[in-house]
Amino acid sequence: MTETAVETGVLNTNGGASEPLGAEPKTVLARDDALSGKLQIKGTGVVLGNFTGHVECDGDLLIGPEAHVEADIRSSRVTIAGFVRGNIVAASRLKIMTTGRLEGDARVGALVVQEGGVHHGVIRVYPEGVPESPASAAEEAPARSTVVALKPVPDPVGRVRKFWGEFF
Numbered sequence: 001m002t003e004t005a006v007e008t009g010v011l012n013t014n015g016g017a018s019e020p021l022g023a024e025p026k027t028v029l030a031r032d033d034a035l036s037g038k039l040q041i042k043g044t045g046v047v048l049g050n051f052t053g054h055v056e057c058d059g060d061l062l063i064g065p066e067a068h069v070e071a072d073i074r075s076s077r078v079t080i081a082g083f084v085r086g087n088i089v090a091a092s093r094l095k096i097m098t099t100g101r102l103e104g105d106a107r108v109g110a111l112v113v114q115e116g117g118v119h120h121g122v123i124r125v126y127p128e129g130v131p132e133s134p135a136s137a138a139e140e141a142p143a144r145s146t147v148v149a150l151k152p153v154p155d156p157v158g159r160v161r162k163f164w165g166e167f168f
Contacts, residue, residue, distance in 0.1 A: 031066055045075075047082075065099045080117075091130050094123070107131075 027041045033049035041057040048064035055061065057075035067082035078090040080100035088094060088106040096102055096117035105121045107130050113119065 029067075031064070039071075063100070065097075089130060 026043065027039075027045045029035055029039075029045075029047045029049045029051060031048040034051070035049070036052040038054045039045075039051065039056070041055070041059070041061070043057075044059045045055070045057045045061045046064065047055075047062070047067045047069055050068045052070045055069070055071050055073045055075070057073075057078075059075070060077045060079070061073065061075040063069055063078070063080045063082045063084055065081040069083065070085045072086045072088070073084070074089045076090070077092045077095070078088055079095045079097065080102055081097040082099065083101045083103075085103045087104045088102070088108070090106065090108040093110040093112065094106055094108040095112040096114065096119060098114045098116035100114075101118040103120045106119075106123045108123060108125055109127065109130055111123060111125050
């Protein structure tokens, strides 16, 4: 029986710091690859190409600097160095690198945005842990407007003008 050695690698995301990939096997969608559908990753995942659909990752997920992802993502930790359009649930941490761009909402345990990182949407940070179910209806629903009837307030300036107008 042959033993397979897995090397510990480092992926430079062109956004500054390198990300350690660990010693566990990784699922990689290469730079020139394109995939659509539901991607379920057990362990660490790296997306360097184009993906459309839904991503569930049990470990860390890295979206590479040239990646284009249009998907809802659920993972423990998400690092974005490329482009992501969709909603994210990151139980532990969401990190947007200097080259990263997120267009969508996120529910995270912690948030790191490096200078130059871009986000359009709403991010809710839950330091005590991201709830499993979507946020309560009151939190997700838009604020209700309340109509209040106001009483007219007498105009004191007009009263003074009327009073002094009698003399001049």
